Amino acid sequence: MKVKIISDSTCDLSKELLEKYEISIVPLYVVMNDETKRDGLEVAPEDIYSYVDKNGKLPSTSAANIGDYLDVFKYWREQGYEIVHFDISSDFSSTHHNACMAAEEVGGVYVVDSRNLSTGQGLAVLHGAEMAQDGKSAKEIYEECTALTLKIEASFVVDSIDYLYKGGRCSALAAFGANLLKLKPCIEVKDGKMNPGKKYRGNISRVMLNYVEERLRGRDDIDKSRIFITHTKCSEEDVEAVRQKILEICPDFKEILETTAGCTVTTHCGPNTLGILFIRK
Known part of the structure; x- marks a missing residue:
């Protein structure tokens, strides 16, 4: 059938x-x-x-x-x-x-x-x-x-935690501290739930590249059939820089697919959020 x-x-x-x-x-x-x-x-x-x-x-x-x-x-x-x-x-x-x-x-x-x-x-x-x-x-x-x-590995790096705060996913104090210190949190999906990961610091364009580096470098457990770059309202320059970083580290991906995140990720994380998502072997 x-x-x-x-x-x-x-x-x-x-x-x-x-x-x-x-x-x-x-x-x-x-x-x-x-x-x-x-x-x-x-x-x-x-x-x-x-x-x-x-x-x-x-x-x-x-x-x-x-x-x-x-x-x-x-x-x-x-x-x-x-x-x-x-x-x-x-x-x-x-x-x-x-x-x-x-x-x-x-x-x-x-x-x-x-x-x-x-x-x-x-x-x-x-x-x-x-x-x-x-x-x-x-x-x-x-x-x-x-x-x-x-086997699916999904994560995003977030430019501002304002949306996380508005959604009740972090305290006012944590939001104030993150903004003061220019922290960019990584959100990971594990066991069907969103969990806080590493906190990066600095300019989001540089943070995105560091995030990709740490997610992909030195690994032999990644299925190279396809990888997604999924983002909310990121600049073309940042998305292309991420694409080039992926190609530098893993030139053998058969597909690098770019998509704009829909309303769910947007509501959770806000603008200038970017993730790379792929399958492990």
Whole structure:
């Protein structure tokens, strides 16, 4: 039977990648000024920056609901497909639970908890899409991609912790100290949760390169099939410098893919955040 790959909107894959691999998206929601809008369709990161600048607070986000999933899953099942659906980590959102509830009702749907977010999730989605193109069954894709989630390495370096403070993820004192000392924290995704990593210090452009160096240099456990550079509102110069640093350290990556982070990472981390995301062997 044909297999349809679906993801929620937090995977941060570009329109070009979604079209190339025929991946469908179920949007989460962003709530601003008492209006609920669909992530990526009715609201974009630029809207979040504007909202925060104007209101001094973050918008809230909410999960795709069971009804959303029932509509999508039923549609593709009626077209003769089995479905493999990928979600943001169940520790971040109730989206995964809602997808599982709908999948149980519809049948023929396998739901992968990515244990990640952004293109950490996107890496699993693309792997599943390639397996589907190779004719693998939905069960095979589900099992292999679930195992793969344990090998995905996702992290971001953050220019300012203002958004982390506004979101209640650090204290006012910690925010004041970080800004005073020009600290740039690294946020790592481990065991399905966001955790604080190393704190860098100095200019963000230089910090980005140091971060890439420490993530990649001297390692022999990296799958060189692809790596993502995922960022929020970073300059073209900084992104290109990161790309060149990756090529310097690991010239044998088959793909270096750049994507702009969507509303989830934007809401958590704010502008000028950049991460490199890849799979370990």
